[in-house]
Amino acid sequence: MIKKSRLTIVRERGVLQIAVAFSPPPEEGHSPEFYLDKKSGEPTGVVCELGKVMAKDLGVRPKFVDIPWPGHMQALLSDKVDLLMSYTNTPVRAIELEFAGPLLPSKAVMIVSKDNQIKQKEELNKQNKRIGIWHGSSIIDAVHAHFPLATISEHADPTAEVKAGKLDGCVVDAVTKIFMGKNPELSLLRDKNDKIEVLAQEWGHPAVKCGDQIFLNWINNWLNYHKNQGTINYWCNRWWQSWMVD
Numbered sequence: 001m002i003k004k005s006r007l008t009i010v011r012e013r014g015v016l017q018i019a020v021a022f023s024p025p026p027e028e029g030h031s032p033e034f035y036l037d038k039k040s041g042e043p044t045g046v047v048c049e050l051g052k053v054m055a056k057d058l059g060v061r062p063k064f065v066d067i068p069w070p071g072h073m074q075a076l077l078s079d080k081v082d083l084l085m086s087y088t089n090t091p092v093r094a095i096e097l098e099f100a101g102p103l104l105p106s107k108a109v110m111i112v113s114k115d116n117q118i119k120q121k122e123e124l125n126k127q128n129k130r131i132g133i134w135h136g137s138s139i140i141d142a143v144h145a146h147f148p149l150a151t152i153s154e155h156a157d158p159t160a161e162v163k164a165g166k167l168d169g170c171v172v173d174a175v176t177k178i179f180m181g182k183n184p185e186l187s188l189l190r191d192k193n194d195k196i197e198v199l200a201q202e203w204g205h206p207a208v209k210c211g212d213q214i215f216l217n218w219i220n221n222w223l224n225y226h227k228n229q230g231t232i233n234y235w236c237n238r239w240w241q242s243w244m245v246d
Contacts, residue, residue, distance in 0.1 A: 086204030
């Protein structure tokens with residue numbers, strides 16, 4: 001158990017610091033997780049909007065700290081931020097982090113180049129195939145399980161590597177309709193019923209430093225309250241899913 005809960009520190013400071021990794025807006029094909037509004041310049045996206053709700057409930061103001069995605073866990077452990085709003089729980093991460101209940105759903109899917117003529121995922125499970133994922137992605141175990149014979153590597157932008165012909169495919173977990181419309185040379189692997197092939201289903205959870213049971217309990221109470229109020233359903237299901245490819 002830590003000496004002083006982050007909940008107390010946040011309320012005394014008057015600021016809730018939340019890790020983000022700002023990307024261009026979803027109108028340009030990017031995930032609507034965290035970005036700057038094109039008109040106002042204000043932080044928005046599902047993580048930022050829910051972060052604003054949480055900060056208001058705590059009686060503090062939100063501060064969104066822009067950190068490259070692979071550095072989010074270390075930022076929390078080193079007290080650069082107070083909270084990871086939506087972070088996928090894995091057994092390794094849970095050694096150092098406490099995860100609250102599930103918040104944001106995602107599905108791991110495979111993007112390939114249409115030029116490759118790859119139709120089934122089995123075609124990628126070969127020793128000469130190269131599959132990419134994002135740096136620091138939690139889906140690496142699922143990718144290895146589905147494609148044990150392929151070469152798996154991490155990239156700053158695996159979709160760009162597929163387009164350049166350097167990868168045979170890449171596994172990502174938030175593909176928008178606009179992204180696919182802007183990249184007609186790419187396609188999503190589908191099953192025999194023409195449904196998108198889902199390699200893994202994951203959830204993003206609020207995460208705090210290990211041992212902070214007071215803050216964790218408060219966040220779980222916050223989640224339950226806003227699920228009942230419909231706030232979580234609106235942002236994490238209706239709004240978020242409205243952007244996603246189907």
